[in-house]
Amino acid sequence: MTIKGFKNHPYIPNSVPEVQKEMLEEIGLNSLEDLHEAIPDFLKLKNNMNLPKAIGSEYELRRHVEDILKKNKTCKDNLNFLGAGCWQHYVPAICDEINSRGEFLTAYGGESYNDFGRFQALFEYESLVGELVDMDVVNVPTMDWGQAAATSIRMASRITGRKEAVVPKAMDNEKFLIMKNYCSPDIQLIQVDYVKGTGQLDLVDLKNKVSEKTAAIYFENPSFLGFIEEDGQKISDLAHKYDAISIVGVDPISLGVLTPPSQYGADIICGDLQPLGIHMNYGGGQSGFVATRDEEKYVMEYPSRLFGIAPTSVEGEYGFGDVAFDRTSFGNLREQGKEYVGTQTALWGITAGVYLATMGPKGMEEIGQTIMQKSQYATERLNEIKSIKSPLFNSVNFKEFVVDFNETHKTVQEINKKLLEKGVFGGKDLSSDFPELGQCALYCVTEIHTKTDIDKLVAALEEVLKS
Amino acid sequence: MTIKGFKNHPYIPNSVPEVQKEMLEEIGLNSLEDLHEAIPDFLKLKNNMNLPKAIGSEYELRRHVEDILKKNKTCKDNLNFLGAGCWQHYVPAICDEINSRGEFLTAYGGESYNDFGRFQALFEYESLVGELVDMDVVNVPTMDWGQAAATSIRMASRITGRKEAVVPKAMDNEKFLIMKNYCSPDIQLIQVDYVKGTGQLDLVDLKNKVSEKTAAIYFENPSFLGFIEEDGQKISDLAHKYDAISIVGVDPISLGVLTPPSQYGADIICGDLQPLGIHMNYGGGQSGFVATRDEEKYVMEYPSRLFGIAPTSVEGEYGFGDVAFDRTSFGNLREQGKEYVGTQTALWGITAGVYLATMGPKGMEEIGQTIMQKSQYATERLNEIKSIKSPLFNSVNFKEFVVDFNETHKTVQEINKKLLEKGVFGGKDLSSDFPELGQCALYCVTEIHTKTDIDKLVAALEEVLKS
């Protein structure tokens, strides 16, 4: 065994040999090697692991990693129109300031006695999202929208005792795969078609697929393809007619201008917090939420932690704690509790809270309106290009919209490649997930796009299509 | 008057009209206009100021400023060999982490009862720099090295009651101008020549200029031109012989390997903290320090605040306060106190403290050694280029050195322009401040330069000189 000691590492105070000696003496051992005597020899590694040599200094480490990262081309230095589940919105400075505060960044599982601020911030986050979706109960965030939707369906299944859920065919395939895996093996997901011209959920097909076996109807608003699903109330009514649960997935940044699903019959609302002050992070910014009314039958089915407010032994003092803790897998019932809980995305929850507190009602209204205006402008300008149809569907869009390139006789892939050369990231290529649409792409326009940006896209596309 | 109200600005909570009304009522006024009735009408502006329209949102502001800043080319994306009073060293992440903590960043003039952490951090900074320079007293930082040197001379002048100070001719002209202005009108600065071959202070000339009228001899180590001033003790002895004070300006990052001036007779030490964990900031990172022995006659001449440690009414508790506060212009004597005090560069002091606490003795030794090795390597490699002499002076260098381009028959300006095209920032052109040297440049090599970087410089220079 030739493993050499590693002395005085800045991250390991007790790597100092003298200290080790003192501590070893205290526990009655002679050498560090003795520490692992509990592990049988035949299980022990005989050689050093084959890893790159440690970088010798923080400076070199930084330069090394920065050199690698420089190979990335960012949405800041380029013009990005990708959305499809991860959206480029403006992140207020205050959001980054708060989530980089060491205390929040490095806290974990303490009690409210130690981590009072964490509990309050997450309680407030719950409350703020509650106002946005107009519901009384919101969970401490889960992984992402996909997980939130999957859990919503499992909740519905437990509440109704049923094993089928109806979902739209026109949804994000990745999200569908998450839900499918998480609902396996017992819950079946049944896909409902959309209306060809409008993209709206096909109510005829839906009626055929809903039955007494249906635990829930899950749909999204705005839909994955960016338009506003207009028949929310009808869909919810249909669910309720069969004593099924109406679950709506929502992009929270739309809720300054769009009706919250609770107001058109949703029993469970879920969605992604990433638009609310969280960087895209190559998809690492996603964070799921679930919201319901404050009814025991719903609350008791959440797998997540739910932070509640409560008094303390001192008058006038707020306290916080876990509501119905034993409901979770951290409670006494373990796997008999609801699904499972663990590390999720709490810091993004706190961040979304900061975002909503900063934006306020006016900010949320205005951002919704700005997004509507800018995306409509983009839609219209693109539609002026002869061979392009924009939007493909005859519905009102929010933020995203399908652009039809079929008439260009070029593939979206080709077009996007050319756009890339001009520093433009074109919309998501839909041709493999939605083969029936041929060559279409999902474009995303938010408050960060200026008129100049949009005009630049149009000009770039015109050039690309000319060549 | 057509100034329109500006409602609900995020930075001005009481810009809400309803609140204004309530407050105005409380103070018995009818309108905001009445608030300034103390100002005679003829002094009032009649029109809006002619300023650009406010940028409407944080996002646009950010994009606007970032677009401007993008016009800068940084020392991170280019290869920089400029030093000359502002040096590119590695800034440990922990330094930025601490000085961006909102509490430190936005604190100001509170008492130790409110700002205990600020007092402790600055007391510790004083103590840490004290160890580095081997002195018992260090001030809360002043503006920059130039200011620190100027104040040191004023201190010496008050202590000795004399009005002349001897300074090296081979020093930074900008620094000299600061000192000259600050010492005016009463103190005269007399320049001492350097030895032609070595750059060392010319002891013969020095002897001629020192007299009973001399308050202080000020010299630097390493000198402005980068070499180690070898006769420190002799110079100090000479000062002391005339009951003058020996002041040494020092680059603190050299003190892991170089003797602290207190050990060769310096009575006052000054210098710049910028190398100790502070970004260059286009020259905004400079921060001066002054250090002396703990003798009343010295301590009582500091104009700066000096934070001292003291007990409190509770056993075992540390407290901090201003030592000899009345000495300063903040004390009861105002202008009869020592010079003046005010906002200086405290945050850089805290930062330098973090740096020194992080580096420790070993880190300071190693960085000194690394800098010596790398700069020697650069000197030697450059000297291999035929038409270049490097270093010009026959002395041992620390970090910086003079490169002689006279034989290239090109001006430094031309050369630097060509280097710039290759992404290399060449050394400071000395031709106007040191006309006697002809075409020479002051190069700076620190721990951040890799062998590859230095080799790149050499190759670039070779190419430039060939063309």
Place this chain on the structure above:
Amino acid sequence: MKRINRSAKIRNFHQAKWDEPIIFELSKKGERGILVPQAEESIVKAVGDGISNIPNQMRRKESPNLPEISQARVLRHYMRLSQETLGADVNIEIGQGTCTVKYSPKVNEMLARLPEMTELHPLQDEGTVQGILEIMYQTDRFMCEISGMNRFSFQSGGGSQAVMTMASIVRAYHDEREEAQQRDEVITTIYSHPSDAAAPAVMGYKIIYIHPDENGFPDFEAFKAAVSKRTAAFIVANPEDTGVYNPRVKEFTDLVHSVGGLCGYDQANANGLFGVTRAKEAGFDMCFFNLHKSFSTPHGCGGPAVGAVGVVTELEKYLPGPLVDYDNEKYFMNYENSNTPYNIGKVRIFNGVAPVVLKAYAWIMSMGAEGLYEVAKIAVLNNNYLFKKLMEIECIDAPYIRGKQRIEQARYTLEKLTEDTGITSGDVQRRMMDFGMHYWTSHHPYYIPEPMTLEPTETPSKEDLDEYVAAIKQIVKEAYESPEIIKTAPHRSVCHKLDETSLDEPSEWAISWRSYLKKTDPID
């Protein structure tokens, strides 16, 4: 001046206490926290107000009842809340057993916050994300070397989701073999993490628990009795949170294999074993590492995080895709296994939490093989030093094997203290806060009575450990001398003892501010 006497061992601590209102109470009609970009006039001219064409029923009628607060006040509020949070950056993190809270170097955080990381869209063209792909690829390679596994996926957003991913793989594996119906049991141990039971249960598995023998090893006889053709998998931590390493682990995994089951290793807290022993040699088919624990990326109050799931070659095709590959020229997303018929699909959207992978990469690069080995040594040294010191306190015990070292953590019992004084482990937990310390009892149920679970990692110094022990000693002393101070603790925290009665009472609990307002009567 006399020298100030600093000989006290117990810190004279008080947590920042700001008595902050709930954010809604800060609302003042009309205040704004930020201004939002408006559409340019020419856009407005072109498209109008943008919202009139929203179908009426889908147009929000009343603005959301969010608070209206100026920016400085929002900032102040959250700054204060942050000070009221005992993150690892300010604390001696020893008292969160099985959480592996270690130092998260600031340099790594700064790297992860560069726009070259934060401003990447997950669907960007591969050519534009070569940097982050390289990092993901290399980290996969490192994980393989550390575990002996063959391929890693970084999709799982935490350890529990990693267990879920393992359970999904188990299901897919047996599905492909058409044994899914028959194999409906997952075996674990009582001291493995609750998620090792709960996540497989979501996937439809019955959970069989193995209890420890008198040494604290999972009872091999009981295990033999449990393993059968119904066994889908054995999912276990080793050591469990008792810190006892099961030396016969290979016999366990062999047995499971012999009946056709799979073995998944919960290596959330792997840092005591780096470079010492690996999943592969112990016979596991899968394992996961919590990058936010053993690999030092910060916990963020509970995520974002990564549970990196590694598998042997045979199981690679089940891993959620895409995986990052390298063709000697460029890095690319490999969708191959996503397209295999029994692939589990996705567990998290896109490519997992890439910044966490980046931080783990940077940490590993600052350690190297020797550094990781040192981490393991010191984590174990620290734990056993702490163990020794605590066991010297009379009323503290730790069940199970003596003589051998615990690995990186241990579960203790304060049963005797409770018997002697009535002070429970929960009481001690609250009192520890008065000294600025985390303290954790254990997961539920409390198999060990009055449990206390501590895990020091390699981060604390000997002084930190001594300070922690001194605080425990102080509390033990108080328990015998003045228990009231403990029962009424905390005294130096943001809040005092919680009145928990409402939290389990549907008519009273309040999970949001609006709910609280509805359920309580205004004070007049």
Place this chain on the structure above:
Amino acid sequence: MKRINRSAKIRNFHQAKWDEPIIFELSKKGERGILVPQAEESIVKAVGDGISNIPNQMRRKESPNLPEISQARVLRHYMRLSQETLGADVNIEIGQGTCTVKYSPKVNEMLARLPEMTELHPLQDEGTVQGILEIMYQTDRFMCEISGMNRFSFQSGGGSQAVMTMASIVRAYHDEREEAQQRDEVITTIYSHPSDAAAPAVMGYKIIYIHPDENGFPDFEAFKAAVSKRTAAFIVANPEDTGVYNPRVKEFTDLVHSVGGLCGYDQANANGLFGVTRAKEAGFDMCFFNLHKSFSTPHGCGGPAVGAVGVVTELEKYLPGPLVDYDNEKYFMNYENSNTPYNIGKVRIFNGVAPVVLKAYAWIMSMGAEGLYEVAKIAVLNNNYLFKKLMEIECIDAPYIRGKQRIEQARYTLEKLTEDTGITSGDVQRRMMDFGMHYWTSHHPYYIPEPMTLEPTETPSKEDLDEYVAAIKQIVKEAYESPEIIKTAPHRSVCHKLDETSLDEPSEWAISWRSYLKKTDPID
């Protein structure tokens, strides 16, 4: 559950108290906080150890006695100290009169921390720093518009240095006119900042103080008597920290001009006057703005900062150079005035603190002319609301003129409180800390007995002001009912009442840790 009663007006506050050792006490031999890059082997081969050739007497023999501490512990230490510091980000900043502590927007800080700002060397080729030059140039333009002056220099690193710069200009101006000998007096007022006297004194000037008349205006008769051929300059704040605006200011400046002197306006705290009135119209030849005060850039515990000095055209040639200019194509450093014979030279190395200028630029751009005017209005509104509320408290008074509004701050007196109860303003200061508040007495000497100087700026909301007043009221009540609690305050801060005796005693004071150790005997 009953609603929690939050009607208390006084915050139940405690500052974070960590009881941290001095950093040296954390030292453990052998620990490292960071590793430093080493010269590559090939370099070592080429040049050796690099240090042997240091002349022996210049080679350090014993390492500096710095502490040896692992990185996490250094971080923890400073994180804790930061929590123990009442920065404006966490506090209601009202109690630091004449400091203009307002909100420093985080977005500006983030901009200033971009590498395009931090990683610039001041001697870089102009072509490579067009961005920062543009910002400096534009900010100069803005300042000119705000003040009516003609040209600004950003070299001064604070307001006091700005006064020094003005005094230097005064000297240069009279030098050029060969009147420097004769003109050796600078006139100021007792309520102007101490630096308005102290900095000119460094430049060799005798200081003449004008006292206020019964209204609080600088006494014009006394002023007339003081002005003479010996007058080099009049340097004054208006309003001074009493908040009283001198409406006859133009008569003052006219008088000084009539004898050949210059007038310098201390506009450190200008935010009450933005868009309302300017230095130019009041007849000043020079003025300065504290960007770190009125223009919102953070104070940083006392710098880095910028005192932007503006002058009329005639004085431009004395300004320290270089200045930034624009030739309609590119921005450049103009050294013209540096080369004029009577130029003052430099006051700060290089180009001043550019990131502070950047932050001020961003702040102005987020305000515009209307926003700046609103700042002035609200700063004055806040101050006068506070004034009204405080003056309702019986034992609080503020000397001088009634009826007219104070501008952005005011100096009060607690003389009656002291007479009644023995509680001094200094006592109140300490007690305010128990409610988490700054409180400032005044500059010395205390011309107004038992002074209290408050300046709210436009940042606090009405609620913040009310909370501040409530705390003062509470203390006043205590002063009459239970003064002991005030005399022994603070109770909820990091430390208790300081024993100040050693601080003025040369044999006892300790300005560094090593000095403290030398001067005190070890405890055994």
